[in-house]
Structure formats: C-alpha cells, structure tokens
Amino acid sequence: DSGVTQTPKHLITATGQRVTLRCSPRSGDLSVYWYQQSLDQGLQFLIQYYNGEERAKGNILERFSAQQFPDLHSELNLSSLELGDSALYFCASSVGPAGNTGELFFGEGSRLTVL
Amino acid sequence: SQQGEEDPQALSIQEGENATMNCSYKTSINNLQWYRQNSGRGLVHLILIRSNEREKHSGRLRVTLDTSKKSSSLLITASRAADTASYFCATITQGGSEKLVFGKGTKLTVNP
Numbered sequence: 001d002s003g004v005t006q007t008p009k010h011l012i013t014a015t016g017q018r019v020t021l022r023c024s025p026r027s028g029d030l031s032v033y034w035y036q037q038s039l040d041q042g043l044q045f046l047i048q049y050y051n052g053e054e055r056a057k058g059n060i061l062e063r064f065s066a067q068q069f070p071d072l073h074s075e076l077n078l079s080s081l082e083l084g085d086s087a088l089y090f091c092a093s094s095v096g097p098a099g100n101t102g103e104l105f106f107g108e109g110s111r112l113t114v115l
Numbered sequence: 116s117q118q119g120e121e122d123p124q125a126l127s128i129q130e131g132e133n134a135t136m137n138c139s140y141k142t143s144i145n146n147l148q149w150y151r152q153n154s155g156r157g158l159v160h161l162i163l164i165r166s167n168e169r170e171k172h173s174g175r176l177r178v179t180l181d182t183s184k185k186s187s188s189l190l191i192t193a194s195r196a197a198d199t200a201s202y203f204c205a206t207i208t209q210g211g212s213e214k215l216v217f218g219k220g221t222k223l224t225v226n227p
Contacts, residue, residue, distance in 0.1 A: 002157060033215070042219040043158075043203065056214045090157060102146055104215060106157035
C-alpha cells in the first residue's frame with residue numbers, strides 16, 4: 001500500500017459527460033502528480049501541484065483541469081468526454097518536487113471508460 | 116512526448132535467468148528512475164540513480180547509467196515468476212523541470 005488513495009476505482013460514463021477524479025496523497029507529501037495511461041500512448045504526464053500551486057504542466061487537454069486543495073488532496077476534472085479519454089488515470093505524490101526528492105508514490109488508479 | 120525509450124518492448128525468460136532491460140533518453144538528466152507495474156496496478160518505485168552515479172544495486176537489481184550514451188540498463192538477477200510485470204524508466208530533465216517523464220515500458224514475463 002503506497003498510502004496514496006484514488007477514488008473512484010472504476011468509472012463508466014458517456015461521451016460528452018464530465019467526471020471528477022479524486023486523490024489523497026501520502027501523509028506529509030506536498031506534491032501531487034496526475035498521469036494518464038492508455039495502451040497506445042503509454043504513461044503521459046498531465047500536471048503537477050506542489051503545496052497548492054501548479055508546478056509543471058504536460059500534455060493536458062484544455063477539457064481537463066485540476067487543482068490541489070489546502071488539505072493537499074487533488075481533483076482532476078475531465079469534461080466533454082470523448083471515447084479516446086478512456087484510460088487509467090494515476091495520481092502520485094512525493095514529499096517535495098520531483099527534481100529534489102525523486103521517488104513518486106502511485107495510487108492504484110481510476111479506470112475511466114467512456115462509452 | 117516520451118523522454119525514455121525502453122528496449123526491448125517485451126521479454127520472456129525462464130525462472131532463474133537474468134533479465135536485462137535498457138532505456139535510452141534524449142536530453143541531459145538530473146536522475147533516472149526505474150519503476151515496476153503489475154498488470155493494471157499502480158507503479159512502484161524500484162531504484163533511482165543520479166546523473167553523477169554509474170552503477171547502483173538494490174537486492175537482485177542492478178542499474179547502470181551511461182550519460183555519454185544517454186542510456187541506462189536494469190538487470191534483474193535470478194528472476195522469479197513474481198517478477199513478471201512491466202518495467203519503466205523515468206527521467207527528470209536538467210534545467211529545473213518538475214516533470215518525471217516515463218518511457219513506454221518493457222513487459223517482462225518470467226515463466227516458471
């Protein structure tokens with residue numbers, strides 16, 4: 001158990017809908033990362049927050065947004081969903097920024113299926 | 116975009132054999148990490164090697180880093196069926212980037 005909690009574990013929804021994925025980092029970790037894993041694209045970095053502030057952005061679509069709250073949990077919002085958004089979404093956390101501390105702790109992921 | 120590229124994409128060996136996976140990357144890095152992922156599960160950190168290190172060991176794992184060739188290798192010795200998983204390298208580029216970028220992984224199957 002990594003200590004990172006993601007909910008929901010599975011989600012099935014329809015095209016055009018909006019969903020929110022939630023992540024609680026390990027106790028004491030200030031950085032939260034979101035990744036998308038699909039069969040054809042591999043593991044894609046989406047966005048990173050450190051202590052409530054956005055620190056790095058990857059290939060995150062404009063339809064997607066995220067935030068980190070004062071209690072350090074994070075939410076990833078996916079809107080106007082398309083079939084191609086079906087994927088496993090991972091949250092990871094670390095004590096500090098990845099460049100300093102290195103190791104990321106991953107949650108078990110939220111599997112999104114868009115029909 | 117991928118920074119690291121693992122090779123081979125898939126590897127099948129017998130229990131007791133050694134498994135070697137390679138990772139090549141494009142730009143200068145601060146460190147390189149290896150992660151393991153059991154099917155459909157979260158990734159688990161295995162080992163981190165910094166840019167000024169050439170080799171690192173952890174149990175049955177041995178990682179090497181050649182910054183002149185921009186490549187790393189992960190060796191798993193005396194493999195077990197439980198080592199069956201996908202293995203990813205991940206890098207943080209120099210220059211203050213916070214992005215930990217993963218390759219597409221090597222799928223290792225260890226047959227009993």
